[in-house]
Amino acid sequence: MAQKGLIVICLGLIVTAACSKQPVNQPQATPTPVSGPAAAVQANSYQGVGVVKSLNPQLPAIEIDHEEVVGLMPAMQMEFPVTDVSLLNGLAVNDRIDFTIVDQTGEMKIIAIKKK
Numbered sequence: 001m002a003q004k005g006l007i008v009i010c011l012g013l014i015v016t017a018a019c020s021k022q023p024v025n026q027p028q029a030t031p032t033p034v035s036g037p038a039a040a041v042q043a044n045s046y047q048g049v050g051v052v053k054s055l056n057p058q059l060p061a062i063e064i065d066h067e068e069v070v071g072l073m074p075a076m077q078m079e080f081p082v083t084d085v086s087l088l089n090g091l092a093v094n095d096r097i098d099f100t101i102v103d104q105t106g107e108m109k110i111i112a113i114k115k116k
């Protein structure tokens with residue numbers, strides 16, 4: 001009975017040793033998914049036109065009643081985060097503006113504002 005037990009243990013060690021070799025080959029079988037999508041992550045920028053509805057320097061953000069932003073969204077009133085509070089300098093409610101939105105993996109931010 002004791003010998004039978006030893007044989008089982010030995011077989012178990014052999015199987016374990018054989019299995020432990022597999023993970024070495026696995027990374028080669030699976031393509032590295034990191035390089036593809038990472039290379040595709042690019043900031044898309046869009047030009048918009050609208051009217052300032054409110055300014056929120058604390059966030060900082062700006063609420064704009066904007067016309068259609070081609071390739072991004074239809075006309076609507078909404079708040080956009082801005083990359084820097086200084087973009088709000090010199091702006092007032094009801095000002096007509098041109099603005100540039102950057103859409104980085106679903107996160108939209110205004111990077112430039114020009115008063116008309």
Ligand SMILES: [Cu+2]
Pocket residue numbers: 066073074075076077078
């Ligand atoms: Cu919108």
